[in-house]
Each structure stands twice: as structure tokens, then as C-alpha cells.
Amino acid sequence: MKNSDRDWWRQAAIYQIYPRSFKDSNGDGIGDLQGIISEIDYLASLSLDAVWLSPFYPSALADGGYDVDDYRDVDPKIGTLEDFDEMIAKLSAVGIKVFVDIVPNHSSDQHVWFKEALAAPEGSPARNRYIFRNGRGADGALPPSDWPSHFAPSAWTRTTNSDGTPGQWYLHLFAPEQPDFNWDNREVQEDFLKTLRFWADRGVAGFRVDVAHALKKDLSEPFRSYPKIGAFENPLTGDDVLFDRNDVHEIYREWNKVFQEYDPPRVAVAEAYVRVERRVLYARPDELGQAFNFDLLEAPYDAPTYKKLITTAIEFAKKENSSSTWVLENHDKPRSASRFGLPSDIDMMEWVTSDGALAVQDEKLGSARANAAMMFLLALPGCTYIYQGEELGLFEVTDIPQDQIQDPMWKRNLFVHKGRDGCRVPLPWKSTGSSFGFGSDGSHLPQPSWFANHSVDVQSAPDGTLTLYRKALALRRAMQTTEDYQWVETGDTGVLHFARPNGWHCISNFDGAPFAIPQGEVVLASAPLVDGKLGAATTVWIKA
Numbered sequence: 258m259k260n261s262d263r264d265w266w267r268q269a270a271i272y273q274i275y276p277r278s279f280k281d282s283n284g285d286g287i288g289d290l291q292g293i294i295s296e297i298d299y300l301a302s303l304s305l306d307a308v309w310l311s312p313f314y315p316s317a318l319a320d321g322g323y324d325v326d327d328y329r330d331v332d333p334k335i336g337t338l339e340d341f342d343e344m345i346a347k348l349s350a351v352g353i354k355v356f357v358d359i360v361p362n363h364s365s366d367q368h369v370w371f372k373e374a375l376a377a378p379e380g381s382p383a384r385n386r387y388i389f390r391n392g393r394g395a396d397g398a399l400p401p402s403d404w405p406s407h408f409a410p411s412a413w414t415r416t417t418n419s420d421g422t423p424g425q426w427y428l429h430l431f432a433p434e435q436p437d438f439n440w441d442n443r444e445v446q447e448d449f450l451k452t453l454r455f456w457a458d459r460g461v462a463g464f465r466v467d468v469a470h471a472l473k474k475d476l477s478e479p480f481r482s483y484p485k486i487g488a489f490e491n492p493l494t495g496d497d498v499l500f501d502r503n504d505v506h507e508i509y510r511e512w513n514k515v516f517q518e519y520d521p522p523r524v525a526v527a528e529a530y531v532r533v534e535r536r537v538l539y540a541r542p543d544e545l546g547q548a549f550n551f552d553l554l555e556a557p558y559d560a561p562t563y564k565k566l567i568t569t570a571i572e573f574a575k576k577e578n579s580s581s582t583w584v585l586e587n588h589d590k591p592r593s594a595s596r597f598g599l600p601s602d603i604d605m606m607e608w609v610t611s612d613g614a615l616a617v618q619d620e621k622l623g624s625a626r627a628n629a630a631m632m633f634l635l636a637l638p639g640c641t642y643i644y645q646g647e648e649l650g651l652f653e654v655t656d657i658p659q660d661q662i663q664d665p666m667w668k669r670n671l672f673v674h675k676g677r678d679g680c681r682v683p684l685p686w687k688s689t690g691s692s693f694g695f696g697s698d699g700s701h702l703p704q705p706s707w708f709a710n711h712s713v714d715v716q717s718a719p720d721g722t723l724t725l726y727r728k729a730l731a732l733r734r735a736m737q738t739t740e741d742y743q744w745v746e747t748g749d750t751g752v753l754h755f756a757r758p759n760g761w762h763c764i765s766n767f768d769g770a771p772f773a774i775p776q777g778e779v780v781l782a783s784a785p786l787v788d789g790k791l792g793a794a795t796t797v798w799i800k801a
């Protein structure tokens with residue numbers, strides 16, 4: 258096997274599909290696998306190496322499918338295992354591999370194991386697959402510890418015994434419908450090995466690992482206090498109570514052995530909101546291979562910041578023999594075209610919750626910056642992730658009525674933040690018609706009227722964002738014949754320039770004066786040049 262086959266993911270372009278919102282084939286308002294199959298040509302037109310599917314497993318959708326009832330099946334609302342096999346075969350025929358999402362920190366409360374646990378007595382093996390404890394206080398009425406959840410005030414929910422009396426408490430770092438597994442339990446560990454093989458056997462090339470840094474907790478009692486989940490500024494020592502503990506890596510070393518059973522070896526990408534020094538540990542060659550780099554998902558659009566974050570990310574990834582990843586958007590964060598069109602000190606969650614009233618977004622600037630930033634990342638060494646709709650230049654949808662919000666962040670967090678639905682609205686495929694071509698009868702989240710301007714047909718015009726993405730992604734392959742790059746001094750703090758040793762140059766004017774570009778063939782620009790110069794919020798690729 259050539260190294261390029263084994264290492265295909267090191268410099269790949271991977272497109273995230275949020276299945277419920279991609280394309281609906283049967284008119285029930287919910288995207289499905291047949292919908293994906295019907296758009297294989299569209300995916301092929303993007304020159305992708307792989308698609309990553311967010312969860313499509315049976316789920317009551319307490320958290321958009323990140324509450325899994327059964328890890329080895331397809332939700333009947335989305336399709337069947339046969340549809341999945343058909344999808345993989347047809348994607349493979351056009352050279353696109355598939356990643357699936359593995360959600361190992363928690364199941365749903367509808368999972369057969371959790372039902373068994375609730376029905377079983379205290380201290381039973383069924384309860385030991387999760388984290389059940391007695392409450393504190395005289396009658397156990399207080400939660401076992403002060404641990405907070407992401408979506409609810411407390412990470413503990415009390416159960417009710419079959420005779421109606423209050424029972425033990427169980428741990429959930431997310432919604433109460435998402436009970437955390439006990440990863441010290443061998444049965445849990447083995448069940449996930451089985452799940453990895455199940456999908457790898459079906460031809461899946463890789464896995465995206467949900468909250469990869471949370472699986473191991475310090476369960477020694479009395480529990481240590483953990484008063485706040487804030488900026489995830491976890492210590493670098495790996496002995497935190499709940500996150501990024503050193504022993505979590507044992508799990509991934511065991512997973513890697515499963516990956517190596519396959520040809521080419523399977524790979525995975527960690528979702529771990531930790532600092533770069535710790536993030537790259539998940540990406541080690543004997544662990545997952547990759548880790549999401551979320552630095553630019555939140556960073557301001559600013560040249561010195563980009564230069565620093567990019568340099569550091571590449572340097573640290575190299576140290577662990579991995580390559581960096583680049584992410585501007587995903588299903589958890591507001592759309593980049595909105596973020597870049599707003600003052601950088603705006604709290605995006607507050608802005609969404611205000612229905613966009615907190616500040617007016619500058620759409621033109623936001624779009625120009627989003628396109629420029631994406632072209633900049635696509636030219637860097639490493640693997641770029643693109644979130645569905647990013648290629649259509651979608652803005653965040655801020656006016657979803659409160660009674661239609663699906664994100665548990667809203668209800669479970671006591672209506673503090675409206676949450677993440679604004680980037681999960683079904684895609685517009687056409688500028689007219691029912692649900693803008695998403696399906697034949699409505700969409701599970703309401704689409705705003707401005708989606709018409711961002712539909713696939715409109716954005717396929719010569720000056721459309723989709724056209725730019727198609728061109729950039731197709732050209733990109735020629736740049737990724739090397740993993741090296743070098744910064745070139747520009748003499749302007751608002752302008753960044755790097756060169757690849759194979760003759761490609763990428764120059765981005767963030768907010769500098771019109772910049773005179775060096776000699777060479779201008780292969781692609783994210784916006785027209787102004788009098789031959791590179792204007793602000795524009796990226797250009799040059800072949801020397």
C-alpha cells in the first residue's frame with residue numbers, strides 16, 4: 258500500500274452532512290439517506306475526499322441525534338442499513354469516503370442498557386454501565402456532587418424507584434436524556450469496539466468522536482468539586498475531574514488497534530475542546546490520527562491572530578506526527594458569514610438569542626471575509642472540514658420562533674440561550690418552491706425567505722459562493738502534494754502570505770490597504786482584484 262493511500266486524510270477536504278437537514282427524499286420534512294444519495298452528483302461537484310455524517314442512528318432527538326438509542330442501526334425516520342450500504346457504494350464510486358459520528362460519552366435514555374439500568378437494583382451490573390450514585394443529605398435529596406451539565410444546571414438527575422419512592426441519581430454531562438457511560442466498565446469498552454467494527458466492516462473510512470475528552474472521569478469518592486464549565490481552560494496536567502484526563506488515551510490506543518485491522522487503516526477525528534498542547538495528543542498516530550482544531554471557529558478575523566494560531570497548530574501537530582485540521586463552521590456554532598459581519602466583541606450566543614437584534618450584521622463584509630478565510634485555510638497544509646451550507650454562504654438563521662426551537666440548550670438551560678438551531682436549518686436547493694427544494698413538503702425547522710438567495714441554483718452562478726468553493730476545492734488537490742509551507746513577509750500587518758514548495762502562493766488581505774500582489778499567474782481570487790491589487794477581505798492563489 259502506498260503511503261498516500263494510508264494517509265489520504267492528512268490533507269483531505271471533508272464535508273459535514275447534518276443528515277436531518279441535508280435533503281428530504283420522501284416529503285416528511287426530515288432529511289434522509291436517500292436524500293443524500295440523490296445528491297451524489299452535487300457532492301462530487303465539490304471535489305471532496307470524504308463526507309462526515311452527524312448521527313443518523315435511532316434517536317428520540319433530545320439532542321439532534323447526539324442521544325443515541327442504538328449505535329448499530331439507522332433511524333427509521335432517516336432510512337435503513339440497506340440505504341446506508343447503497344449510499345456508501347455510490348459515494349465510493351465517485352471517490353468519496355464516509356466518516357460516521359461515534360458518541361461514546363453518553364447514550365440516550367432510550368438505549369436498552371439505560372432502560373435495564375433503571376429497572377435493575379442499586380449496585381447491579383446493569384447500573385454499573387452508567388454512573389449511578391446515592392444522593393447526599395439525610396434522605397439523599399441532594400445531588401452526589403456539584404458537577405454542572407452543559408445543558409442543565411446539574412449533571413445529576415434523580416431516578417424514581419418502581420414503588421414510586423425517590424431513588425439513586427445518574428450522571429449526565431449533557432441533557433438528562435443523555436446518561437454518561439461508565440468507561441471504567443469493560444463491557445462498555447467492548448461494546449464500542451464492536452460498534453467501530455460494525456461500521457468499519459460496512460466500509461466506513463473513519464469516525465468523528467463526540468466529546469472525546471470527556472469519557473474518563475475521576476470517580477473516586479468523595480467527588481472532587483467542579484463548580485464551573487467555562488472556557489474549557491483545562492489544566493495541562495491531565496488530572497482534571499471531568500475532562501481531558503490522561504487515562505482517556507488508553508481508550509483511543511485500544512481503538513487504534515481496531516483501526517489497524519483494516520486496509521487502509523481506519524482513522525478518526527477527536528472533538529476535544531482543549532488547548533492545542535493537549536489536543537494533539539488525541540491525534541497521535543497510535544490513537545485517533547486527527548483532532549479538530551477549533552481555534553479559528555471562534556477567533557476574530559484578524560491577520561496576526563490567524564498567523565499565530567495557524568503557526569502553532571501546524572507546529573504542534575507536527576510534533577505528534579499528525580497534520581492539523583481547519584474548521585470555520587460546524588453544527589454547534591453560528592455561521593461564519595454572520596460572525597465575520599459582526600463586531601468581534603459580540604457574544605454570538607447572545608446575538609442569536611436576541612434574534613439578531615443585538616447588532617446588525619454587515620452581510621457583504623461577512624460573506625467576503627468568510628470566502629477569503631475559507632480560501633486561506635484550503636491552501637494550508639492539513640485537512641479542512643466544511644459544514645453543509647458553508648459553500649452556499651449561509652448566514653445564521655436568527656428568527657426561529659422560540660416555540661420551534663429544538664436545541665436542548667434552550668429548554669434544558671432554562672431558556673437562557675436559544676442555541677444552535679440557526680445553523681441547522683434545512684438547506685435551500687432551489688430559489689423557489691416548497692422548502693426551497695429541500696423536500697416536497699416543508700422542513701423540520703423553518704427556513705427564512707432570504708434562503709432563496711443562497712440556494713444551490715443561485716449560488717452556482719459565476720460569482721456565487723458555491724462556484725468559488727467548487728473551483729477552490731478542485732484546484733486545491735494540486736497544492737496538497739507537500740505538507741510544507743512557509744510564511745512570506747508582506748510588510749503589512751493586515752496581509753498574510755504563505756508559499757508552498759510546489760510553487761503555490763496564497764495571499765490574504767484581511768484589513769490592509771490594497772496590496773500589490775507578486776508576479777505569477779492569478780489562479781483564483783475570492784473577490785475581484787481592484788486595479789490589479791488585492792483589496793481587504795480577499796484571498797488570492799498564485800502559481801509562480
Ligand code: GLC
Binds near residue numbers: 320468
Ligand atoms: C458534541 C456535539 C454536540 C452535542 C454534544 C453532546 O459537542 O457536537 O452537537 O450536543 O456533543 O453529544
Ligand code: CA
Binds near residue numbers: 284287289
Ligand atoms: Ca425524509
